[in-house]
Amino acid sequence: MVPFVNSTVESKKGEFVDAELLHKYNRPAPRYTSYPTALEFRTIDDQASSEALLSDSEDASGPLSLYAHLPFCNSLCWFCGCTKIISTDQSIADRYLDYLEKEIDMVLPRVGSDRKVVQLHFGGGSPNFLSPEQITRLGRMLHSRFDFADDAELSVEIDPRTLTEAKVEAFVEMGVNRASLGVQDLDHKVQKAIHRIQPSEMNHQAISWLRGAGIKSLNIDLIYGLPNQSVESFAKTLSDVLEYEPNRLAIFSYAHVPWNKFAQKILERASMPDAALKIQLLQLIVETLASRGYVHIGMDHFTLADDSLAIAQRSGTLQRNFQGYSIYADTEICAFGISSISQTARTYRQNVKELDAYYSSLDAGRLPIERGYLLLKDDQIRREVIMRLMCDMELDFNRLSESLEVDFREYFGPELTKLKPLEDDGLVELREDGLRVTDFGRLLIRNIAVVFDAYLKDGKRGYSKSV
Numbered sequence: 001m002v003p004f005v006n007s008t009v010e011s012k013k014g015e016f017v018d019a020e021l022l023h024k025y026n027r028p029a030p031r032y033t034s035y036p037t038a039l040e041f042r043t044i045d046d047q048a049s050s051e052a053l054l055s056d057s058e059d060a061s062g063p064l065s066l067y068a069h070l071p072f073c074n075s076l077c078w079f080c081g082c083t084k085i086i087s088t089d090q091s092i093a094d095r096y097l098d099y100l101e102k103e104i105d106m107v108l109p110r111v112g113s114d115r116k117v118v119q120l121h122f123g124g125g126s127p128n129f130l131s132p133e134q135i136t137r138l139g140r141m142l143h144s145r146f147d148f149a150d151d152a153e154l155s156v157e158i159d160p161r162t163l164t165e166a167k168v169e170a171f172v173e174m175g176v177n178r179a180s181l182g183v184q185d186l187d188h189k190v191q192k193a194i195h196r197i198q199p200s201e202m203n204h205q206a207i208s209w210l211r212g213a214g215i216k217s218l219n220i221d222l223i224y225g226l227p228n229q230s231v232e233s234f235a236k237t238l239s240d241v242l243e244y245e246p247n248r249l250a251i252f253s254y255a256h257v258p259w260n261k262f263a264q265k266i267l268e269r270a271s272m273p274d275a276a277l278k279i280q281l282l283q284l285i286v287e288t289l290a291s292r293g294y295v296h297i298g299m300d301h302f303t304l305a306d307d308s309l310a311i312a313q314r315s316g317t318l319q320r321n322f323q324g325y326s327i328y329a330d331t332e333i334c335a336f337g338i339s340s341i342s343q344t345a346r347t348y349r350q351n352v353k354e355l356d357a358y359y360s361s362l363d364a365g366r367l368p369i370e371r372g373y374l375l376l377k378d379d380q381i382r383r384e385v386i387m388r389l390m391c392d393m394e395l396d397f398n399r400l401s402e403s404l405e406v407d408f409r410e411y412f413g414p415e416l417t418k419l420k421p422l423e424d425d426g427l428v429e430l431r432e433d434g435l436r437v438t439d440f441g442r443l444l445i446r447n448i449a450v451v452f453d454a455y456l457k458d459g460k461r462g463y464s465k466s467v
Helices: 019-025 047-059 092-111 132-143 165-174 188-194 200-212 231-242 262-269 275-291 308-315 355-363 377-392 397-404 413-424 445-452
Strands: 008-010 064-070 116-124 147-158 178-184 217-224 248-253 294-298 301-304 319-321 324-326 332-336 341-343 347-351 369-374 394-396 428-431 434-437
Touching: 047 092, 047 347, 047 369, 064 092, 064 132, 092 132, 092 332, 092 355, 132 165, 165 200, 178 188, 178 200, 200 217, 217 231, 217 275, 231 275, 248 275, 275 294, 294 308, 301 308, 319 377, 377 394, 377 397, 377 445, 394 397, 397 434, 413 428, 413 445
Parallel strands: 064 116, 064 332, 116 147, 147 178, 178 217, 217 248
Antiparallel strands: 248 301, 294 301, 319 324, 332 341, 341 347, 347 369, 394 434, 428 434
């Protein structure tokens, strides 16, 4: 990996690129967990549109990936961009589970109960807001309705602050075999600034419970770009977190979108890292983890070399969707709960984000779909190109021409021209038969993917900045 020298990075030509180049690319860009992105989804206000989005599921026969959004949290973290409901009343989850069950029973006839479930993920919010009894109920609800593959991956996002050993046992009883711990940062000043006090001892206890119960695959979530962070403080956080011996790390660039998540405005009272510092933090992350044997999968994901994600990337089968990087191709995502997004080969559909609207829709016998999108042929072509770029860090023009049934160089002639300045700046290497992302380009992969996005040509905003 290229080193930093006086806030500069080395390009592919061996020259040092100053901060002006980083500033040049520090502009809003999607994270491409979907294409088109969720900002392109259209409001669904009639039954015919809902039926059109659901028809793709009825025609499908492949495996399923399930997602359940469990939105409750005990307290508000000021950096959070998730759809959440803050409460200390655990009993409110009982009603939510009642309606989650209603939604599942309305969707199930559409997708079929005989399709194998290869993946299940619980996100939030904080899924372990639920009591052990509620977790057990949720597990029985799903296992009684869906056919899970023997080697299915069942994962859950964990907040160590509200975890108990009994909750871990309940998750394991339902088959959970992978856990992702929200840590964010271990520095006390940072934790205070983001309203999330979480000592390392608390994380050690959570990990001890999880591994003791048989969950061997562990992911740690961190965020860089938070208030009061410095290169020195985050180096200490990385060092301490690596003592947890995680299989994966997801180290996200903090997305400051206070126009959408109002609580984030509070963070501006503290010292917010600028773009140059964020790049230094990212470089620190990449170099530190590489020295400890972790593979930089792309963007914010790092894994051990023998992890399934790293193996999939080496074989060219890695995928990217709303859950991040994944090993499951040609899999329909069937999502439940408020704000959740389902995905088929040709459609996206997103549920309402408000709890009352979710309950009202289901009470009226309607699925709580609020927004959706039916992909055009061009959307499907560009989705595949962007995904291969984000997953493989390269594009094989001949292979894509064959699989997409287009002449890649002709179809994307204007885009290849737009890549020339990125090549000059050292982000990519272009050749007649393909494209390769450089080490420096990996840090700005979102900026490269934007070139193939047909919806950002009009200068739309609403995304976080890429640095």
